[in-house]
Amino acid sequence: MAAAPHTPAPEVLDHKRWFFSHLGLTERLFERCLGEALSAGGDFADLYFEAVTSTSLGIDEGILKTAAQGISVGCGIRVLSGERTGFAYTDDLSPERLLKAARTAALIASGPQTQRVEGFREAHTPQLYPIAGFSSDAELSTKIALIERADKAARAFDPRITQVRAGLNDELRRILIAASDGTYAADTQPLARFNVFVIAKDSQNTARGTSGGGGRVTLDFFDGDKSPEHFAREAARTAILQLGAVAAPAGEMEVVLGPGWPGVLLHEAVGHGLEADFNRKKTSAFSGLIGQQVASSKVTVVDNGTIAGRRGSLNVDDEGNATQETVLIENGILRGYLSDKLSSKLMGMPNTGSGRRESYQAIPMPRMTNTYMLNGEDDPGDIIKSVKRGLYAVNFGGGQVDITNGKFVFSASEAYLIEDGKVTAPVKGATLVGNGPEALKHVSMVGNDLALDEGIGTCGKAGQSVPVGVGMPTIKLDRMTVGGTGH
Template sequence: MSEEPIEQFEFDVEDVTPVLADTMSGADDGELFLETAVSESLVFDDGRLKSASFDSNRGFGLRCVAGEAFGYAHSSDPTLDAVKRAAETASAVKRGHAGVLAPPPAGTNRKLYDAVDPVAHPAFDTKVKLLQEIDAYCRTKDASVVQVSASIAGAKRNISIIRADGDIKTDIRPLVRLNVQVTVERDGRRETGSAGAGGRAEFDRWIAPDAWKPLADEALRIARVNLDAVDAPAGVFDVVLGPGWPAVLLHEAVGHGLEGDFNRKGTSAFAGRMSQQVAAKGVTVIDDGTMEKRRGSLTIDDEGTPTERTVLIEDGILTGYMQDRMNARLMGHKPTGNGRRQSYAHPPMPRMTNTYMLAGNHKREEMLESLKDGIYAVNFGGGQVDITSGKFVFQCTEAYRVKDGKVVAPVKGATLIGDGPTALTRIEMIGDDFEMDPGVGACGKAGQGVPVGVGQPSLKISGLTVGGAGS
């Protein structure tokens, strides 16, 4: 694949800029987004290669913005005629509108990841061999293992963003992920554990045994823990969250509410609360798209704006929102590099990148010791969130009952129920053990999915509702 997406289309910048200039005349903003992408996924399940898929696509999306509305048209046809037809559709939104076209975003020489192709390298046979080794390792390590599922996925996206004045921004984005799931059985009872890792890098760092064995060991550890788990209690408990991946609760219950579009429209629980106390003292939440090789990082966003480290909440005070270009203009703010889209077939919108809470000064042991009767939630699975209210329900995949400061037993079926704005104010202790997640996050919004990162230290939150079948 060429390193320049424009070369995969049957026109060049000089051909298309007159079309864009006519399309954007009288508009407030807009761009032509070009994308070429390849992806590959392999799943090794129950001792054999269960599936292998490869996908290649190419297309463009043309957006014209007028006030609070935009016209969008996309096509997989790589011709100039297709762009002209798309322009007729997208430009309809500006009828009766007399805007001034916004200048293009500033450029950047920063590179957060290398222009590698994880689909082309390493070879297919090497990837299959890796999955076979993981399967054999898990089965050999513990006789209780009855099933192993290992998967590997890689992708490379090349994008170009062209504006009416001929300004062009490009980015080459690799993305990889390795997952291991293990099922164990004892006395007729089966339980499962899983672990994964990934980022914007080549596969080489995960193919070495010292990289993938810890993932297999972690999946096996969680499965063993779940074999001993008892039904989770139901009621209101103080809860200690583990570091790293449990920040998915922060991402869903708080992060979406800090995206610019929800606040501009007044549908977020945080709308109109800028400069107000929205969280406990000591709570600082950041969205940072500039972390090297992280899953949620981007050199530029999908509008061409360089990503930033945006402080959203500082010491409990709401200080910022995540913005794309359109919402930033309408709110009188500046773009923060959070304009993201799933592919050329989707318009951009404000989205998170890597969202995390900074560390405090408490020890995790201190938090656990402070629980008279509580829950220690180490890992999370799926969840549901209402953006307007911030209400959430999250299922724990690894959790423990704590009594009188002692971890007494693992529990299964625990769900955490609450709302993000209230949970933020009930944070009593913030740990000194900050971690980012291992690189497995994906975020959905308005039918679009994008890779993201999350992170946090251990946290103690008082008075969360726990759903469970035990007592």
């Protein structure tokens, strides 16, 4: 069957042309594979081609200790039959191996229905990030110079900085999706991340500090405000700060979360519970609550995959759909979930373009992109002044969440006491313990200083990791449990 005639936008064609010229793929081969995938019955089938080139560099003790470059190429073939999924993948893109993988997926998901392969339909692909001159094409010496600058800046910050590690990871990911429903899309996705880790020591204490950032950017991003020196000084500052920190108090108290990265708490405590597959299986604390009040009326949360250059942004998701801005919670009311093709069909809800996968070796599932709380009307200074005694959490380390009940535990990597409306001593060992849906009901003030994180987020789900973004303005929670060893 010949593909439907189309006149694609030039940038759409360019993304696909690489697969045709470098890997020898053809539209006719796509049609044969999809036909084979549906040969045992099924509602839907798709092909996901991926080619990734990556570089990873690391410096430790002033010496370049890690340097790696990699190339990964393959195809994942999926067949859906009702709620059953058949999936197979191959790193050999010869027609024989592709057709064999298609037959394997077909047998796993065999069903009574047989879906006819439709003609492919081109769709306009946005361009949210640059491609030309991406850092994978830069000389290794240029990248090594960047991490050497970070090493020098961190050591120069304070003589108590005793150890520095810096690294740069970047990749160029090309994808092409062809599906039996006519979906036909491709994208070329850059991603870069700079990391700095330091250890500081004095006569009594040892402390650690980390910083980093990046996004879907070219290498010259690190020549601006977000330079190696910026990240190095920030890592060193937080480590030195911790040397003089007092033990965090324990108990229930008022908590103020700073703007930007503290949005990771929102991502974990609320975001995962709003992914459609958990709600379809009724394993989320938010199942069946659309239209109901789940947070303070001051809280509005969105997931937005269309912000240019952001780490979590995508021109198209891994099912070939354009990403979008999705309102999840509006003035405290739950408005919807993040969905992919399977969830939207089974739940009878719109597809939000949230189908994501770690690689061609994994199936897509509903995932977040950039998830954040919108601005409120409060001045951040007034928020601090309103607290008699509490905790001001500026940055977070690790955390754990149980999406079935929303319970979470997070460790604060930078936090301070608030006493009589003023930020005072830095504290160490602070953890925040609570329940996501319940915590949001205690939000009493929302600042007007929305910020997104620096570009370091990686989200894990069902063994798959994908890059994401988080953010929030300064907010006040009237009640939250703080774990610590102080008084």
